[in-house]
Amino acid sequence: MKSNYLILLVIFLLISCKETSLKNIDKKEVIAKKVDSILSLMTLKEKIGQMNQYNGSWDVTGPPTDTTSINKVKHLEQGLVGAMLNVKGVKNVSAAQKIVVEKSRLGIPLIFGFDVIHGYKTISPIPLAEAASWDLKAIKRSAEVAAKEAAASGINWTFAPMVDISRDARWGRVMEGAGEDPFLGSKIAYARVKGFQGEDLSKENTIAACAKHFAGYGYPEAGKEYNTVSVGVSTLYNTILPPFKATVDADVKTFMNAFNELNGIPATGNKFLQRTVLKGDWNFKGFVVSDWGSIMELQHHGYAKDNKQAGEIAINAGVDMDMESYAYIDHLETLVKEGKVKESLINDAVRRILTVKYELGLFDNPYKYCDEKREQQIVNSKEINDAVLDMAKKSIVLLKNESINNKKLLPLKKQNQKIAIIGALANDDDSMLGNWRIGADNHTAVTVLEGLKKYKGNKITYEKGADVALGKTFFYYDTKINTTDKSGFSSAINSAKNADVVIMVLGEHGFQSGEGRSRTNLDIPGVQLDLLKQIYKVNKKIVLVLTNGRPLTINWSKEHIPAILDVWQLGTQAGNAIAQVLYGDYNPSGKLPMTFPRNVGQIPMYYSHKFTGRPTPLPDPAMVFWSKYTDVESSPLYPFGYGLSYTSFKYENLKLSTSKIKKEGEIKVSVAVTNTGNFDGEEVVQLYIQDIIGSLTRPVRELKGFEKIKLNVGETKTVSFTINADLLQFYTANNTWQVEAGDFNLWVGTDSNASLKATFKVVE
Ligand code: NOJ
Numbered sequence: 001m002k003s004n005y006l007i008l009l010v011i012f013l014l015i016s017c018k019e020t021s022l023k024n025i026d027k028k029e030v031i032a033k034k035v036d037s038i039l040s041l042m043t044l045k046e047k048i049g050q051m052n053q054y055n056g057s058w059d060v061t062g063p064p065t066d067t068t069s070i071n072k073v074k075h076l077e078q079g080l081v082g083a084m085l086n087v088k089g090v091k092n093v094s095a096a097q098k099i100v101v102e103k104s105r106l107g108i109p110l111i112f113g114f115d116v117i118h119g120y121k122t123i124s125p126i127p128l129a130e131a132a133s134w135d136l137k138a139i140k141r142s143a144e145v146a147a148k149e150a151a152a153s154g155i156n157w158t159f160a161p162m163v164d165i166s167r168d169a170r171w172g173r174v175m176e177g178a179g180e181d182p183f184l185g186s187k188i189a190y191a192r193v194k195g196f197q198g199e200d201l202s203k204e205n206t207i208a209a210c211a212k213h214f215a216g217y218g219y220p221e222a223g224k225e226y227n228t229v230s231v232g233v234s235t236l237y238n239t240i241l242p243p244f245k246a247t248v249d250a251d252v253k254t255f256m257n258a259f260n261e262l263n264g265i266p267a268t269g270n271k272f273l274q275r276t277v278l279k280g281d282w283n284f285k286g287f288v289v290s291d292w293g294s295i296m297e298l299q300h301h302g303y304a305k306d307n308k309q310a311g312e313i314a315i316n317a318g319v320d321m322d323m324e325s326y327a328y329i330d331h332l333e334t335l336v337k338e339g340k341v342k343e344s345l346i347n348d349a350v351r352r353i354l355t356v357k358y359e360l361g362l363f364d365n366p367y368k369y370c371d372e373k374r375e376q377q378i379v380n381s382k383e384i385n386d387a388v389l390d391m392a393k394k395s396i397v398l399l400k401n402e403s404i405n406n407k408k409l410l411p412l413k414k415q416n417q418k419i420a421i422i423g424a425l426a427n428d429d430d431s432m433l434g435n436w437r438i439g440a441d442n443h444t445a446v447t448v449l450e451g452l453k454k455y456k457g458n459k460i461t462y463e464k465g466a467d468v469a470l471g472k473t474f475f476y477y478d479t480k481i482n483t484t485d486k487s488g489f490s491s492a493i494n495s496a497k498n499a500d501v502v503i504m505v506l507g508e509h510g511f512q513s514g515e516g517r518s519r520t521n522l523d524i525p526g527v528q529l530d531l532l533k534q535i536y537k538v539n540k541k542i543v544l545v546l547t548n549g550r551p552l553t554i555n556w557s558k559e560h561i562p563a564i565l566d567v568w569q570l571g572t573q574a575g576n577a578i579a580q581v582l583y584g585d586y587n588p589s590g591k592l593p594m595t596f597p598r599n600v601g602q603i604p605m606y607y608s609h610k611f612t613g614r615p616t617p618l619p620d621p622a623m624v625f626w627s628k629y630t631d632v633e634s635s636p637l638y639p640f641g642y643g644l645s646y647t648s649f650k651y652e653n654l655k656l657s658t659s660k661i662k663k664e665g666e667i668k669v670s671v672a673v674t675n676t677g678n679f680d681g682e683e684v685v686q687l688y689i690q691d692i693i694g695s696l697t698r699p700v701r702e703l704k705g706f707e708k709i710k711l712n713v714g715e716t717k718t719v720s721f722t723i724n725a726d727l728l729q730f731y732t733a734n735n736t737w738q739v740e741a742g743d744f745n746l747w748v749g750t751d752s753n754a755s756l757k758a759t760f761k762v763v764e
Helices: 002-021 027-039 044-050 072-077 090-103 127-132 136-152 172-176 182-197 233-240 242-249 271-281 307-317 327-337 343-359 372-378 382-395 448-453 489-497 528-538 555-560 574-582
Strands: 052-055 083-085 111-114 210-214 254-257 287-289 397-401 418-422 459-463 501-507 542-547 563-566 649-656 660-662 667-675 681-691 702-711 716-723 742-749 756-763
Touching: 027 343, 044 052, 044 327, 044 343, 052 072, 072 090, 090 111, 090 372, 111 343, 127 136, 127 172, 127 182, 127 382, 136 182, 136 372, 136 382, 182 233, 182 242, 182 702, 210 242, 210 271, 233 242, 254 271, 271 287, 271 307, 287 343, 307 327, 307 343, 327 343, 382 574, 418 448, 418 489, 448 459, 448 501, 448 574, 459 489, 489 528, 501 528, 528 542, 528 555, 542 574, 563 574, 649 681, 649 742, 649 756, 667 681, 667 702, 667 742, 667 756, 681 716, 702 716
Parallel strands: 052 083, 083 111, 210 254, 254 287, 418 459, 418 501, 501 542, 542 563, 660 756
Antiparallel strands: 397 563, 649 667, 667 716, 681 702, 681 742, 742 756
């Protein structure tokens, strides 16, 4: 075995030597040659081995699969495993790598995947919260430090970013995406891939990214996890696919398919998605991994009669790597021998997988990510924590800040205040880590209470008032997920009575959103709302610090509570970030990436909806026959793009360089924004357009540009946007991307209700 490894090494070295003289030849070609040379040495079985991914058993992130018949270590030794997942830490990664490198015939290194979703050991805000920052630099930086920390711990492949657009807050996994909008989602998807992968994947602090879940996973019927997805061509192309395409533009190295079916065909067995669109139209050169067990699940969908047929369908549909279905390792060889699967498909898949391994530098040094000293220096270091804190502050959204007796509650005064802090989540060091924190240690978040205590000038009291959730593990929820115990109410009420300000930290526990956590009721869970109402009776000066993994229906709070801060689940540095915002050391700048509905019945609810044939109230709004609800307003509780600041901004002087362009022309748009308040602050300037008449009906408005700017008190800046064909085109009735001639409306402003308006025309 060893001698063959040596032969391989010699081949690599020969090619490497040649490399210098081939300087002008594209690096990709060099890698392609190396890959071909190794491919030619591999048996069919070894090739299939590269397409096989096993869970490292140190941690399991899906329904446990029956592994009793398989000796995974033996398979590693035999070169029958190409990738692992959930092996964490340099010690464990090098141990697994050592087995394949030293014992398998060809010693092809493993690639180690892990769900580095929002941080590895040091947890950054949940992705939905990061999206609320609308700060692409900060989001990229967050992915960059997550990659650095994970890479220092042996990981070289993350199963992120999740780029599924979703408009259904019942779906628990909205916490993992960038929200409802394809334009914002695409920009964020691009930034995240660039953050994880950097400019040079062969560096020791960058890792391969994975765009997931291809495709439609964010559109489950009734918001129920893993449920059926039925969408038309227009929604698929204009809404669901753009963020995926953006990751391909960012050179993402891998894709993960999805658990759901799409229009009758499970995504994992979907040839149209994986071969026609991804590998065909988009020319994606990386590899596609299945989701956990999703090949095997083709049987449950009623799409394959057994695991063997599931494997056949999956490889033919374009799935290059099988995560924990055992379909490839058990059946692919037979399927090739039976002529049901062409060996050329296997070669293509393996070529893709080996290419990514080469690009990561694993062939040069399989232990590249395994330096215990580096692990100690980087994991949980100040650099990572600083970046995570910065991201956390930028992710917070100020939903309301009204005056009581002519004074706003926020920012808090720093001296001589009696502050009553109430709510179990204020003193919780775990919930803020969110749902995806398998690399982190539990109970490592800075609590809100700890963050606030760092400000010494005020007198603080704390009362829990009520528990939030009892089920607090990744795998299981307690059936009594929310307690009904009100025994803590009276001491909480007493503490609130004489306080100058009451800070109530309420909302969802981190494990109440995420995969498998769909909900049909989006109110603040348990008895927390009751507690809020009781406290309100004795003291109206309440700041509600809402923690959540998705939009919640907070109608009562919006109506009564003077100040509301949406802090999502902010990660390790949560308490510090929240305290700095509450005290005004950071002026909140976040904007909602998802619409907040008034009630669950309005869902799916999103700003870029269509008009319908009866869109606006008839002259007499009591008339029945127009598109609306009879029991609730049609508008949302908080619109997409909404978020306040401690200061205020004025928009004026909206100018267009021309009001008429050809389809391939461009318009420069400019607007002056002034900080008219008393605090320096940041604003996300948003641009929306409406294509008034189309070959397919168009949304009432669509985000087509945004820029986050900083303005000191009194300062004015002119913000410019360029409108061009890239922004105007859509997937038309001709089933192609086109700009259509006609009239357009344009708005610029502070959220999706922006009213500063202009019009322009596109001509042939
Ligand atoms: C299932 C999830 O859907 C996917 O996003 C994740 O990456 C895999 N499990 C691996 O943990």
